[in-house]
Amino acid sequence: MDGATFHSVTLDPAKCTGCTTCIRYCPTEAIRVRKGRASIMDDRCIDCGECIRVCPHSAKKALSDPLAALERFPLRVAIPAPTLYGQFDEKFTVDRILGGLLALGFSDVVEVAWAAELVAQATADWMAAAEGEGPWISSACPAVVKLLQVRFPSLLDKLVPVLSPMEAAARIVKERLYPGRSDVGVFFISPCAAKVTVSRYPQGARVSAVDGVIGIKDVYLALRNVLPSVEEKPLGHAGARGIAWAHIDGESDAVGDPRGISVSGIADVIGVFEALENGKLRNVAFIEALACPAGCVGGPLTVENPYIARARIRARERRIALLEQRPSPVSAEGLELLWEEGVSARPALRLDPDMLKAMIMMEEMEQVLSSLPGLDCGSCGAPSCRAFAEDVARGQALITDCIFKLRENVRKLAEQLIDMERMQPPGLDRE
Amino acid sequence: MKLHYEVPGDDLSLAGRASTEVKRALGRLGIDPVEIKRVAVAMYEAEINMVIHAGGGTAEADISPERVTVVLADHGPGIADLDLAMQEGYSTAPESVREMGFGAGMGLPNIKRNADDLHIDTALGLGTTVTIVIKLKTG
Numbered sequence: 198m199d200g201a202t203f204h205s206v207t208l209d210p211a212k213c214t215g216c217t218t219c220i221r222y223c224p225t226e227a228i229r230v231r232k233g234r235a236s237i238m239d240d241r242c243i244d245c246g247e248c249i250r251v252c253p254h255s256a257k258k259a260l261s262d263p264l265a266a267l268e269r270f271p272l273r274v275a276i277p278a279p280t281l282y283g284q285f286d287e288k289f290t291v292d293r294i295l296g297g298l299l300a301l302g303f304s305d306v307v308e309v310a311w312a313a314e315l316v317a318q319a320t321a322d323w324m325a326a327a328e329g330e331g332p333w334i335s336s337a338c339p340a341v342v343k344l345l346q347v348r349f350p351s352l353l354d355k356l357v358p359v360l361s362p363m364e365a366a367a368r369i370v371k372e373r374l375y376p377g378r379s380d381v382g383v384f385f386i387s388p389c390a391a392k393v394t395v396s397r398y399p400q401g402a403r404v405s406a407v408d409g410v411i412g413i414k415d416v417y418l419a420l421r422n423v424l425p426s427v428e429e430k431p432l433g434h435a436g437a438r439g440i441a442w443a444h445i446d447g448e449s450d451a452v453g454d455p456r457g458i459s460v461s462g463i464a465d466v467i468g469v470f471e472a473l474e475n476g477k478l479r480n481v482a483f484i485e486a487l488a489c490p491a492g493c494v495g496g497p498l499t500v501e502n503p504y505i506a507r508a509r510i511r512a513r514e515r516r517i518a519l520l521e522q523r524p525s526p527v528s529a530e531g532l533e534l535l536w537e538e539g540v541s542a543r544p545a546l547r548l549d550p551d552m553l554k555a556m557i558m559m560e561e562m563e564q565v566l567s568s569l570p571g572l573d574c575g576s577c578g579a580p581s582c583r584a585f586a587e588d589v590a591r592g593q594a595l596i597t598d599c600i601f602k603l604r605e606n607v608r609k610l611a612e613q614l615i616d617m618e619r620m621q622p623p624g625l626d627r628e
Numbered sequence: 629m630k631l632h633y634e635v636p637g638d639d640l641s642l643a644g645r646a647s648t649e650v651k652r653a654l655g656r657l658g659i660d661p662v663e664i665k666r667v668a669v670a671m672y673e674a675e676i677n678m679v680i681h682a683g684g685g686t687a688e689a690d691i692s693p694e695r696v697t698v699v700l701a702d703h704g705p706g707i708a709d710l711d712l713a714m715q716e717g718y719s720t721a722p723e724s725v726r727e728m729g730f731g732a733g734m735g736l737p738n739i740k741r742n743a744d745d746l747h748i749d750t751a752l753g754l755g756t757t758v759t760i761v762i763k764l765k766t767g
């Protein structure tokens with residue numbers, strides 16, 4: 198796989214029962230069930246994690262790193278997503294949670310929430326100077342960027358070309374805290390699978406400064422167990438504005454343009470992009486779009502319910518807002534936060550590169566579709582009759598994979614058999 | 629090839645479905661995103677007009693490698709003064725839909741801006757047929 202096809206959401210074939218639950222929830226219709234197992238079409242997957250969330254058999258997982266991956270580096274720096282703070286009761290302070298990460302074997306911590314404040318400023322600055330028309334779309338959620346690449350390529354030029362808080366934090370570690378050192382490993386403590394993907398195939402950067410991505414759920418228990426005994430040190434530097442990035446509205450508030458829309462959850466994100474593509478969103482300057490319900494607190498690799506986590510984060514924001522913000526751990530003056538390169542469209546939904554061929558295939562697709570029952574029952578392994586018709590036109594499925602079509606054929610065959618049975622061999626056929 | 633859609637006039641929440649379907653079809657054909665967007669904007673505005681001003685109708689998209697032709701036909705009240713209707717800011721939309729962000733009188737001008745060819749056939753009391761042509765350079 199390469200940058201165009203790599204995704205970190207994968208199937209554990211041993212656990213998959215082929216129940217077809219997941220196929221309906223995938224926003225790019227990337228999943229098919231074949232021979233009793235789900236499989237993901239690589240070029241279509243946007244790593245949104247919907248299938249991880251809905252799988253009743255926990256057969257979908259992210260290719261994140263285990264905690265043991267730390268051993269690869271003599272000096273290991275944790276960069277936790279602000280979402281981590283929402284996993285624990287507020288009685289455990291941010292300082293304590295960060296201290297807990299040190300107790301788990303990290304040598305240092307830098308908060309992604311702190312880097313998020315720099316990213317918010319860079320975003321506001323970029324928008325103020327931007328030529329052309331908005332609304333500008335945040336590029337902080339990698340699943341959303343991939344969604345644009347696959348489903349809304351006409352909106353790609355609306356992306357704000359500023360690095361994500363994760364990437365910004367990782368760069369600060371490598372360029373400012375430990376410059377010129379090759380023994381430093383930077384580990385993102387992640388709410389989602391999409392961040393695993395961009396740590397390998399970054400968006401807007403040539404190489405990622407992130408060396409590993411560990412799911413929040415994979416550190417949760419160990420961290421929870423050490424928290425009560427951690428000695429609190431002044432490790433937290435992020436203000437309320439940065440911590441708020443863990444949930445919907447946090448980024449918009451931090452960027453500060455009042456003409457913004459914040460949208461979370463992949464279905465509603467798609468709805469907003471449809472409206473934008475139809476030219477319906479006038480007088481909107483900025484779109485904060487997050488693939489997960491309620492934002493990153495709803496990430497598929499989290500433990501706590503998204504809304505409980507959000508309430509906790511907001512309680513922390515209120516508390517932190519009363520304190521004086523600590524001085525930055527290191528200067529980020531002059532750090533380059535703008536994208537080094539753009540992201541391009543991924544024509545994964547195109548039927549064929551040759552438009553005439555694609556048209557013939559689409560004619561066939563429409564024809565097949567009109568012959569199907571339209572029940573979207575899923576027994577064929579495709580998410581809808583339309584998607585199945587598309588698979589048939591692409592030559593990836595047989596029309597008899599549809600149980601109704603199969604039955605129709607069997608009935609025809611039976612009728613033919615009866616007809617044949619009536620026909621006597623000419624030698625026996627006496628009046 | 630032709631795609632055909634019924635556009636119901638009694639449910640504003642469904643308005644825009646036909647444009648979305650056409651958009652997806654154009655994506656499957658690998659049409660240039662910029663051109664898809666022009667089709668989307670023009671067709672969406674005409675579809676919404678049909679729902680808001682004319683009680684629904686039918687939409688048909690004819691796609692060839694050279695052009696996309698969208699025909700939206702309704703049996704609504706028709707447009708009394710087409711020149712006036714084409715002006716930015718002119719609208720007869722009722723207050724109820726203005727609250728939903730429609731009725732700025734920008735729809736028809738917007739269609740004109742995005743279409744390579746726009747033809748509106750309208751008769752009072754009989755209905756309106758809007759024909760939008762978008763030329764493709766992809767073909």
Ligand SMILES: Nc1ncnc2c1ncn2[C@@H]1O[C@H](COP(=O)(O)OP(=O)(O)OP(=O)(O)O)[C@@H](O)[C@H]1O
Pocket residue numbers: 673677678680681682702704705706707713714718719720721729730731732733734735736737756
């Ligand atoms: N299909 C139609 N049937 C009858 N009248 C129409 C139709 N389409 C447009 N009109 C008339 O033309 C006017 C201008 O249309 P236009 O789309 O430009 O603005 P609008 O629909 O009122 O507002 P907006 O499109 O900005 O939401 C409408 O207010 C309406 O009076």
Ligand code: SF4
Pocket residue numbers: 204206222223224225226227228237241242243244245246247248249
């Ligand atoms: S992660 Fe999202 S896009 Fe990928 S297969 Fe699962 S549901 Fe589909």
Ligand code: SF4
Pocket residue numbers: 244245337338339340341388389390391392487488489492493494495496497
């Ligand atoms: S909303 Fe946040 S957690 Fe979910 S995919 Fe996007 S970046 Fe990851």
Ligand SMILES: [Mg+2]
Pocket residue numbers: 673676677731734735736
């Ligand atoms: Mg209109």
